Amino acid sequence: MTVQSRLKEVQTISIKSGGHTTISDGACVMELVSYVAGEPWSDHPDCACPVISAFLLAWDDGLPSDADRDRLLKPLIVKLIGTRSSTAVEETRAYLAIDWFVRVQTPAWLELAGLVDHALAIREISEIVDLDSLNAAEGSLSAADSAARSAAYSAAYSALQPTVEALQASALDLVARMIAVEAAS
Numbered sequence: 001m002t003v004q005s006r007l008k009e010v011q012t013i014s015i016k017s018g019g020h021t022t023i024s025d026g027a028c029v030m031e032l033v034s035y036v037a038g039e040p041w042s043d044h045p046d047c048a049c050p051v052i053s054a055f056l057l058a059w060d061d062g063l064p065s066d067a068d069r070d071r072l073l074k075p076l077i078v079k080l081i082g083t084r085s086s087t088a089v090e091e092t093r094a095y096l097a098i099d100w101f102v103r104v105q106t107p108a109w110l111e112l113a114g115l116v117d118h119a120l121a122i123r124e125i126s127e128i129v130d131l132d133s134l135n136a137a138e139g140s141l142s143a144a145d146s147a148a149r150s151a152a153y154s155a156a157y158s159a160l161q162p163t164v165e166a167l168q169a170s171a172l173d174l175v176a177r178m179i180a181v182e183a184a185s
Helices: 003-010 029-037 050-062 066-080 087-112 116-123 131-136 138-184
Strands: none
Touching (some): 003 066, 029 066, 050 066, 050 087, 087 116, 087 131, 087 138, 116 138
8 A cells, every 4th residue: 555545535534633543544744644644553753753743642632623633643644654853843843842832822812811922922032942932931931821821810700609698608518517417517
């Protein structure tokens, strides 16, 4: 069976989250890469860069539906074959991923939480390309982390407050009923 015939076959299969033992049990994106490449079944195929694989495994598991996985990840399967490279290339790819998490994903979540100033400060951090540039970003990241934790706590506290108050009232009622049982004895 050729790469093209296996690729054609996987176009009929929906990508699933998690790990699987065989293609008939389902397959994550990296398991399909190993299959299309003709390698032994694995979510860490030898033909693919381990940094890209780790990123895609996490993304695969984080996507909300098979349809999203198919739409976003299927086009990458053939492109991932042959991406394994030198340690230097893998390190560069790792810093690309770190930079994306820091300067793209984190500000998006901060903006959603209404922390626009912190999001802007992180977006303005110089590109993270090595350990020195990551260390240089630490101050902005620390401030944003603190603000995000505070905002998340406040939002969660506000959302939970009606339930907390209802349970407190119910607990008071329970104590009153328990006291009444003792007083009646």
